[in-house]
Amino acid sequence: MKRRRLLWQIFPPMVLVMMATVIGATYFASRSVKDFYLTQTVADLTIRAQLVLRQTREPQLAHDFKRVHDLCQEISQEAQARITVILADGTVVADSMEEPEKMDNHGDRAEVVAALAGGVGVATRFSRTTSQEMLYVALPLPAAPPGSAGQTGGGSALGVIRLSIPLTPVDSLLREVSLKILLGSLILIVLGAIVTLSVSRKISRPLEEMQRIAERFGQHNFDRKITFAGNTISREVAGLAEALNQMAVELNERIETVTQQKNELEAVFKNMIEAVIVIDTEEKIERMNEAALRLLGLSSVRGVGKPIIESVRNVDFLKFVKETLASLAPVEKELLFGDGVAEQHFHASGTLLFDGHGQRLGALIVLNDVSKMRRLETIRQEFVANVSHELKTPITAIKGFVETICDGGGSPEDTERFLNIVLRQANRLNAIVDDLLALSRIEQEEAHNEIELQSGKLTPVLQNAIDAVTAKAMEKEIRLTLHCDNALSVRMNSHLLEQAVTNLLVNAIKYSHAKGEVRISAGTDKEGVIIQVTDFGCGIAKEHLPRLFERFYRSDKARSRKLGGTGLGLAIVKHIVQAHGGTVAVESDLGQGSTFTVRLRQQ
Numbered sequence: 001m002k003r004r005r006l007l008w009q010i011f012p013p014m015v016l017v018m019m020a021t022v023i024g025a026t027y028f029a030s031r032s033v034k035d036f037y038l039t040q041t042v043a044d045l046t047i048r049a050q051l052v053l054r055q056t057r058e059p060q061l062a063h064d065f066k067r068v069h070d071l072c073q074e075i076s077q078e079a080q081a082r083i084t085v086i087l088a089d090g091t092v093v094a095d096s097m098e099e100p101e102k103m104d105n106h107g108d109r110a111e112v113v114a115a116l117a118g119g120v121g122v123a124t125r126f127s128r129t130t131s132q133e134m135l136y137v138a139l140p141l142p143a144a145p146p147g148s149a150g151q152t153g154g155g156s157a158l159g160v161i162r163l164s165i166p167l168t169p170v171d172s173l174l175r176e177v178s179l180k181i182l183l184g185s186l187i188l189i190v191l192g193a194i195v196t197l198s199v200s201r202k203i204s205r206p207l208e209e210m211q212r213i214a215e216r217f218g219q220h221n222f223d224r225k226i227t228f229a230g231n232t233i234s235r236e237v238a239g240l241a242e243a244l245n246q247m248a249v250e251l252n253e254r255i256e257t258v259t260q261q262k263n264e265l266e267a268v269f270k271n272m273i274e275a276v277i278v279i280d281t282e283e284k285i286e287r288m289n290e291a292a293l294r295l296l297g298l299s300s301v302r303g304v305g306k307p308i309i310e311s312v313r314n315v316d317f318l319k320f321v322k323e324t325l326a327s328l329a330p331v332e333k334e335l336l337f338g339d340g341v342a343e344q345h346f347h348a349s350g351t352l353l354f355d356g357h358g359q360r361l362g363a364l365i366v367l368n369d370v371s372k373m374r375r376l377e378t379i380r381q382e383f384v385a386n387v388s389h390e391l392k393t394p395i396t397a398i399k400g401f402v403e404t405i406c407d408g409g410g411s412p413e414d415t416e417r418f419l420n421i422v423l424r425q426a427n428r429l430n431a432i433v434d435d436l437l438a439l440s441r442i443e444q445e446e447a448h449n450e451i452e453l454q455s456g457k458l459t460p461v462l463q464n465a466i467d468a469v470t471a472k473a474m475e476k477e478i479r480l481t482l483h484c485d486n487a488l489s490v491r492m493n494s495h496l497l498e499q500a501v502t503n504l505l506v507n508a509i510k511y512s513h514a515k516g517e518v519r520i521s522a523g524t525d526k527e528g529v530i531i532q533v534t535d536f537g538c539g540i541a542k543e544h545l546p547r548l549f550e551r552f553y554r555s556d557k558a559r560s561r562k563l564g565g566t567g568l569g570l571a572i573v574k575h576i577v578q579a580h581g582g583t584v585a586v587e588s589d590l591g592q593g594s595t596f597t598v599r600l601r602q603q
Contacts, residue, residue, distance in 0.1 A: 010200040011193075018192045022185040030178045038135070041170060042122050045137035048079045049163045053139055056094075056161065060085065060141055069094035079163065082130070085141075086112055087159040098129055111138040115160040124167060135170070138162040206237045210244060217244070222252040275346070275367035278353070281360055283308050283321060295337065295344075295367065317348070324350030324363045335367070344371045394429040398422050451579045453491045458522055458529065459484045461494050465501035466520065469509060477515045480505070484522035490529045490600050492580060500576040501531065503569040504596050508535035511594070528582070529600045536593035545586055549574040573598075 052075055059067040065085070072083040076096030085094035090107020092100045106112050111121030121138035140157035213226050225248070226241040269276060275292035279285055285304050288296075296312055309318060316335050324331045330351040337344045346367040353361040401418040459482075466480050473480050501520070508518045512535045519534045540548065549570045573596075577584045581601050588594035 010203060011197055014196040014200070015189075015193050018196065019189055022189050022192075026178075026181050026185045029181055030174070033177050033181075034174050037170065037174060041135060041165070042137055045081060045135070045163045045165065046120055046139070048081060049137055049139045049161055052079060052083055052163065053141065053161050056085065057141070060158065060161075065093040065100075069100065072096040081163040081165045082134075084162045084164070085159060086138075086162060088116060088157060093159070103129070109136070109138075111136040111162060112160050114138065115140045115162070116157055118157065121160070121162075127164070130166065132166040132168055133171075134164045135167050136162055136164045203237075206241070210237075210241055214244060217248045217251065220252075220255060222248050273369070275369075277308075277365040277367075278362060279308055279321065279325075279365065280362040281325065283325070285311060286362065292367070295346075295369075320348050320350060321363070321365065324352070324365065328352065334370070344369060345374045346370065394426070398426060398429075451493050451496065453493055453580065455489055455491050456494055457486070458488045458490050458492075458531075459486050461492070461498050462501060462520055462522060462531070465498050465505055468498075468502045469505045472506065472509050473518070476509060476512065478509055478512055479517045480520070481517065482520045484520070488522060488524070488529065492600065496576045496579065500573045500598070501533070503573050504533040504598075507569055508533055508537070508594070508596075511535060511539075512537040527599060531598040531600070532595055534593065534595040539590040539592050540586070540588040540594055541590055542588075545588065548586055549584065 052072075055075060056068050056071050059065070059071065068085050072085060072094045073096045076083050083094070083096040084092060084106070086092050086106045086109075090105040090109075090112065092103040092106055094100055095103060109121075109123070111123040114121030114123075115138035118140055121136070123136045124133065125136075126132070127134040138160045139162075141159045141161055142157060210226050213224055216222075216224060225245045269287075269289050272289055273291055275295045276287075276289045277285060277292050278287040285306060285308050288304065308321060312318060314335070314337055316333075317337075320331065320333050320335060323333075330349060332347070332349045335346045335348050337346060347370050348365065348367050350363055350365045352363050355361050401422050405415055405418055462482055462484055466482060470480065505518060505520070512518060516536055520532070521534075522529065522531045524530065574584055577598050577600070582599050584599075585597050586594060587597070
């Protein structure tokens with residue numbers, strides 16, 4: 001619906017009312033003036049008629065109608081009116097403008113009838129004689145005293161004397177008066193319209209200004225307030241402006257509060273590591289955070305607003321959604337996502353959402369990734385099993401040979417051989433315990449930031465590591481080569497870094513072929529310092545690479561034990577590198593050797 005401005009709702013009706021009032025007043029004033037003027041004219045003609053009656057009475061009574069006719073013509077100029085004398089039977093006996101013989105019987109004229117009845121006859125009509133609108137005033141001619149010659153037997157008047165004047169001058173005068181009244185009325189209407197327009201603008205302008213500023217309020221623009229200078233507005237409008245200003249202040253505060261809370265909730269919702277999915281009662285997705293999008297492999301455009309069955313193909317998850325929507329109590333369950341190779345474990349919790357009236361809106365699903373926890377639990381179980389197995393093997397061997405010696409069985413040569421075996425197993429057991437203690441110490445120092453790092457040259461550290469394994473390399477005739485800039489320096493704990501490189505070298509020598517080569521190189525890139533240890537031995541299968549740095553994890557358990565490893569060397573390397581703020585990785589192909597890469601932050 002098209003709405004008009006307040007100005008045009010006030011101004012036109014006020015002008016119409018004013019025009020109607022002025023026009024009505026003008027009409028009644030004109031009528032009153034006309035009636036007053038006609039009344040005065042009738043009274044004046046009545047007086048003139050009485051004067052004429054006195055002058056023509058004697059000839060009339062004497063029935064000297066010629067004399068009466070002559071007097072009428074003489075007096076007509078002085079009376080400024082047409083004079084007509086009419087007998088009681090309607091016969092015209094004298095007229096100041098026409099010969100009586102040529103005139104019709106006037107007995108039926110209204111003014112004549114009224115005068116013969118004893119009153120003053122007044123009438124207005126068009127005269128064929130003068131061809132004008134005429135005003136007629138007639139007076140009765142009283143009858144002669146009883147016994148006179150002119151007395152008629154049955155009437156109280158012998159005739160009628162009538163005076164008439166044309167109404168044209170009267171109409172002209174009334175039109176002139178009406179024109180002046182109309183002109184004055186138009187002037188009043190114009191002045192009233194100007195005043196009404198000014199008042200209407202004075203009323204509407206503050207309201208229009210408040211409307212514009214209120215529209216800005218609706219657009220969350222609260223910089224400008226409603227203000228009016230001086231006392232130009234009414235108390236009601238000023239009160240409305242103050243109320244709108246106060247409402248704007250409160251609305252601004254509430255919007256800022258709501259916006260801040262919304263932003264906080266959005267930030268929490270967006271940055272939650274848990275996957276959060278909101279669905280309605282028809283199982284359509286309403287909202288998802290980034291974690292949920294990554295989990296389900298969806299985009300917000302493709303997923304939101306569609307049934308969840310079209311976006312998620314996990315049967316257990318869909319069943320969980322249905323259970324959540326059907327249950328009044330919170331629902332919890334552990335779900336498995338993945339294809340069997342890269343599996344993810346999630347702890348799912350779901351609860352219903354209600355509005356302020358207790359009506360169901362949908363459900364909130366939260367998926368907490370517990371894959372790491374499950375992997376850690378698996379690793380812990382495997383660690384316990386591995387460490388138990390690693391410790392039990394030398395302990396069983398020691399126990400068996402000690403029992404044999406205690407039983408006194410065998411020759412002195414066998415006893416000596418048994419004791420050597422016991423010594424080797426004891427040394428192996430001691431090596432495992434030493435590595436466990438070293439690993440535990442490194443973890444504790446790393447956790448408490450107790451590892452002190454200092455800037456130093458890298459070449460001496462690498463050379464010390466080479467010196468430490470030279471004897472083992474010579475046993476297999478393996479050549480060790482070093483490529484490192486003598487000026488290269490890095491923040492490090494030289495003792496721990498030397499231990500890490502030594503472990504990598506020992507590992508490389510173990511799995512290298514006799515008369516092979518192990519290379520050590522160090523350099524820099526845009527990320528920092530790189531140390532690489534490369535061998536050309538048997539290599540490692542791809543499936544073992546992700547878990548190679550776990551404790552007691554062996555890619556070839558039989559060969560590893562045969563070569564005397566404890567299964568903790570690479571785990572120690574990983575924690576030493578992490579203590580330096582770096583990373584360690586491995587690349588390997590079966591039959592082609594392996595390359596271990598350590599990355600450290602440059603000084």
